[in-house]
Amino acid sequence: MNGAEVILEDVSKFYGEVLGVNRVSLHIPPGITSLVGPNGSGKTTLMNLMAGLIHPDRGSIRVRGISPRDPERLMRITGYATQYDAAPRSMTGFEFISSLLALHGHSRSRSAQLAVQALERVGLSDAAHRKVAGYSKGMRQRVRLAQAIAHDPEVLILDEPLNGLDPLVRAETIEMFRGEAARGRHVILSSHVLQEVDIISDQVILIANGMIAAEGEIRSVREEMHEHPSQFLVRAREASRVASLLFLQDHVTEVRLSEDRQGLLVLTRSREAFSQALASIALDGYGIESVAPVDENVDALYKYLIGGEPS
Amino acid sequence: MTPLRLRQALTLAWLEARRAFLSRRSFWVYLLALFPAFVFFMHGISVKIQRDRLSSRGVISAALMDSVRESETEAAVIARLGKPVNDFAFDRRAKQDRALVRRVNYFDGSRILVLTFANGVLESKRVRTLVNLEEDRAVFAMVFQNFYLRLAVFFGCLGIFVNLFRGKMMDKTLHFWLLAPMRREVLLGGKYLAGLLAASLIFGLGALLSFRLMLWEKPPAELALFWQQHGPAHAFAYTAAAVLACVGYGSVFLATGLLLRNPIIPAAVLLLWEGANPFLPSMLQKLSVIYYVQALCPVAPPPDPNMPAIMQFLFSPANPPSRLLAVTGLLLVTALVLWLAARAVRKIEINYSTD
Numbered sequence: 170m171n172g173a174e175v176i177l178e179d180v181s182k183f184y185g186e187v188l189g190v191n192r193v194s195l196h197i198p199p200g201i202t203s204l205v206g207p208n209g210s211g212k213t214t215l216m217n218l219m220a221g222l223i224h225p226d227r228g229s230i231r232v233r234g235i236s237p238r239d240p241e242r243l244m245r246i247t248g249y250a251t252q253y254d255a256a257p258r259s260m261t262g263f264e265f266i267s268s269l270l271a272l273h274g275h276s277r278s279r280s281a282q283l284a285v286q287a288l289e290r291v292g293l294s295d296a297a298h299r300k301v302a303g304y305s306k307g308m309r310q311r312v313r314l315a316q317a318i319a320h321d322p323e324v325l326i327l328d329e330p331l332n333g334l335d336p337l338v339r340a341e342t343i344e345m346f347r348g349e350a351a352r353g354r355h356v357i358l359s360s361h362v363l364q365e366v367d368i369i370s371d372q373v374i375l376i377a378n379g380m381i382a383a384e385g386e387i388r389s390v391r392e393e394m395h396e397h398p399s400q401f402l403v404r405a406r407e408a409s410r411v412a413s414l415l416f417l418q419d420h421v422t423e424v425r426l427s428e429d430r431q432g433l434l435v436l437t438r439s440r441e442a443f444s445q446a447l448a449s450i451a452l453d454g455y456g457i458e459s460v461a462p463v464d465e466n467v468d469a470l471y472k473y474l475i476g477g478e479p480s
Numbered sequence: 481m482t483p484l485r486l487r488q489a490l491t492l493a494w495l496e497a498r499r500a501f502l503s504r505r506s507f508w509v510y511l512l513a514l515f516p517a518f519v520f521f522m523h524g525i526s527v528k529i530q531r532d533r534l535s536s537r538g539v540i541s542a543a544l545m546d547s548v549r550e551s552e553t554e555a556a557v558i559a560r561l562g563k564p565v566n567d568f569a570f571d572r573r574a575k576q577d578r579a580l581v582r583r584v585n586y587f588d589g590s591r592i593l594v595l596t597f598a599n600g601v602l603e604s605k606r607v608r609t610l611v612n613l614e615e616d617r618a619v620f621a622m623v624f625q626n627f628y629l630r631l632a633v634f635f636g637c638l639g640i641f642v643n644l645f646r647g648k649m650m651d652k653t654l655h656f657w658l659l660a661p662m663r664r665e666v667l668l669g670g671k672y673l674a675g676l677l678a679a680s681l682i683f684g685l686g687a688l689l690s691f692r693l694m695l696w697e698k699p700p701a702e703l704a705l706f707w708q709q710h711g712p713a714h715a716f717a718y719t720a721a722a723v724l725a726c727v728g729y730g731s732v733f734l735a736t737g738l739l740l741r742n743p744i745i746p747a748a749v750l751l752l753w754e755g756a757n758p759f760l761p762s763m764l765q766k767l768s769v770i771y772y773v774q775a776l777c778p779v780a781p782p783p784d785p786n787m788p789a790i791m792q793f794l795f796s797p798a799n800p801p802s803r804l805l806a807v808t809g810l811l812l813v814t815a816l817v818l819w820l821a822a823r824a825v826r827k828i829e830i831n832y833s834t835d
Contacts, residue, residue, distance in 0.1 A: 184831065222655055222830040244661035253832060255652035259499075271491045272660035274484045316656070 173233055174198055175219060175324065175355055180228035182214055189214035190379040193228070197357060200371035201350045204359040211379040212359040213252065216326050219357070220249040232324055233355075245273070248317035252328040254309055258302035262293055262312045265301060266319050273320055287319035288312075290345060292338055306333040314342070318349075325349060327358040331365060343369050398422050398436040400463045401443065406456030408433050414455075418446050434463070481666075488662045492670030493677060500640055500678035505647075509639050509679075512632040513686030516623050517693050524696035527611050531697070534587040534610070537565040542588045548605055554582060554597040561586055564595075572598070590699050613698050613706060617714075620694045622781035624687065624718060629773055630754060633683050633725040640679050641733035642743045644671040645828070655830045664825045672734055672818065679726035687722035691715050714778045721776040724810055728769035731814040735821035738828060762798035769813065771798065775806035 175197040182189035190211040204212045217223045218230055221237030221244075230236065235243045256265055263284050270280035288297045291311040296304065301312060310333045317325060325346075331339050346356045346369060360366050366373065367387065375382040405411045408431050412424045415435055420443060423436040437443040451457040481489075500506060540561055548557055558564070564584035572581045579598045586593040587610075594606040609615075648654035657667055691714070695703060732750065736743045754770045765771045787795065801809060 217830060220659065222658055224827070224829060240658065241661050241663050241666075244659055247659075249655075249659050251655055253652045253655065256656075257499075257653055268491075268495050269656060269660060271495075272488055272657075272662060274487055316659075 173353075174231075175233065175357065176231045177215075177218070178229045180218060180225045180230060182218060182223060182225050188379045189223075190218070190376075193379075193381055195374065195381065195384060197355065197372065197374075199350065199353050199355050201346055201356045201358070201369055202372040202374060203366040203370040204357065204374050204376060205361075205366055206359075206376035206382075210376045212376055213328055214379070215376070216249070216251075216328050216357070216359065219324075220244075220247060220326055222249075222251075245320070246323040247326065248320065248322035248324070249326040250313040250317035250328065250330055252332070254306070254313075256301045256304075256309055256312050256316070258300065261298050261300055262288055262304070262308075262315070263297040265312060266315055269316055270319055283319050283321075284315075287315040290318060291315045292341065307335060307338065310334060311338065318345075322354075324355040325357065327356070329360060330358050331360055339365075398438055399440050399443070401435045401437070402459075402461045402463050403433040403435055403447070404431060404458040404460075405433065406431065406458070411450055411455050411457065414450050415446065418442065421446075485663065485666045488660070489666050489670040489673060492657070492660075492662075492667065493673035496644065496671055496674030497677040500643075500674060501681075505639065505643065506678075506682075509636045509682060512636050513682045514689070515632065516628055516690040517686060519623070520620070520690055520693035520696070523616075524693060527697045531589075531610055534565045534585075534592070535589070538563060538587070539589050540586050542591070545586055545588045545591065545593045545607070548593065548595065548602070550602060550605065552602045554600045554602070557595065557597075557602065558584070611698055613695075613702050616694055616698070617779055618782050620691065621777060621779035624690070624721075625774055625777055625781050628683075628687065628690070629721065629725050629770060630751075632686075633679075633722060634729055634751060634754065636683060637675075637679050637726055637729035638733050638743070638747050641672075641675045641730045642737040642747075644675050644734060644737060645825075646737035646741075646743060649830075649832065652832045658828075658830065664828065665822045668734070668738075668818070668822055668825045672730065672821075675730050675734065676726060679730055680723045683722045683726055684719045687718045688715060691718050710778065717776055717778045721773050724776060724807065725769060725773045727814050728773065728810050731817040731821070732769070735817050735824065738821050738824040758795055758797040762796070765798040766809070767813075769810065772801065772806040772810040772813070775800035776803055 175195070177193050177195045180193045181191050188211075193211075193215065204215060206212050214223065218225055219232055219237060221240050224238065232243055233246060235246065237243055256262075260268070263281075266287055267277075267280040267284035270283050271277065273280075275283065285294070285297070288294055291314050293308060293311050293315060296308060301309065304312065310330070314327070314330055317327065331342060334342060343365065346358070349356050350371065370387065372385060373387055374384045403411065408426060412426055412433050415421050415433070416424050418437075420437050420439040421435060422438060423434075425434040427433065435443065447457065447460060544561055547560070565587050566585035567582070569580065569582040572579045580600075581603075582597045584595050584597075586595070590611065591607050591609050594604075594608065595602060596604045645654065648657070657671075658664075660667075695706070695711075698706075733743070733747070736746050740746055754768055757765050757768050757770050800806070
């Protein structure tokens, strides 16, 4: 399995006196993994380390068994769309992609064919032969994405790939990521659109101040955080009675009654104990209509773990 | 090198060279390369205009021009040679002496005879050539070594080669090259090749064009003889010297762009080092590009008569190496610099925020 993972072992990177990332160890399996953290938390540093654009001061990195110090092998299986909005403006989108493909050793016709396919996948076929200088921000984002996927890499590293995309293209792009993940590939992305991260990610890595705050499936990360109260919305006919019964439970830390007096916001330290208690109350006939977790998303985790708003 | 790596290096060289040729930033490099050609072209135009103007006023035979003797009278000379092409008179007053001076010029198609009469008697006679191939070749040698090699090629290579890495770092586009599946050394080789292709073509052709324009408007017979004897070899030597200067300076500036964030200070130091080359101890002179490149130049520039005495005292150019040794030495220096650059490129990192 290790050969198919992206592995960082005790990786540190400093920019002079400034910390990039510190003692990061990660095993990233195939699928969609999102890096989430505030500005300067080390997301781009991690991605640059994986792509070999910078080298760790300490620790080791293997991308599907290949060291980033071996770009000749690494970049055959890796595509990286950076956040730098700097595609050469004097070239057309097609020229840009096909010239980079030529460096893979493809013939001119094969490079052209792959470039056309990549531009088609990101919805830039119509603008393929226009100069990048005339592209909108979203189009430039897409051309960078096309550059990353053009050689059909096994590992896609994407720094803020959904930035600047309109909703339709955003949905198509997410669908493309899912398709890649379904093929057993790595899609490692960073994003500050947390609702999207929540929806599309198989894994999340929460990073703050150059250190990993949490990693894993959103649900399992949440379960690791025993001390962090979970929030549930409960609708019941006799909400005030249910509130008073719940408040007797040790694991319940807070109960708030809604204005219509039929809804409850419950904070509990134990999801399991809460489920059992609620089941018991329901059986006693207090008219429980619905129960829904309200904070099982990245925003909530983020606020809890890092104590600030994500960037 | 495997065929794939070679293909990658050549592909990269072609892509980068196209940009180096067509980029707006290269405009001033073309100006530098074409400046001597422009100067010699203007000189040729000036000679042509002067010759046409003098010819239209009358051409005498060379024998007639040579027949003028000292102490001949003004009337006798003008009666024999005819109407001069230029003629003007003035009063000359020096202390108690006063003389009526008349200065006349005659033209035989290539030489100008300048006769000065004082009170009707020939006082001085000077002959100057309108065009002088030997003199122009010496001027070309001086322009080529002191301006073209030391300044034009130097700064041109600075602009072209530093831009290959440092410029791309500033543009935030270097990472695209680093994301290609190729060894960093292949990237370096491809970029060096691109710079060399651009610089060699621009400055090699610039040298050739300047040389050809220097020979423009020269007497046909003299020119034919020159082309029979030395012309092709000299043209080749100057072009080769310009190309080899690009080879040497290119490697230095490529490495500078990789190793240092600000190339201006090292460029200034190198410029000083290369400029002060003939004043350095013989051993140190060999640690420069200009030492080897100058040895390839077919004509030594004339010494500067206005050089201060102290400079003349310190001026001690080392014995030039043989051409074979010069080429070998330059290639060895280049290989050493590129080896250092290859070590640096393996460690290069993208950190645009600090650039």
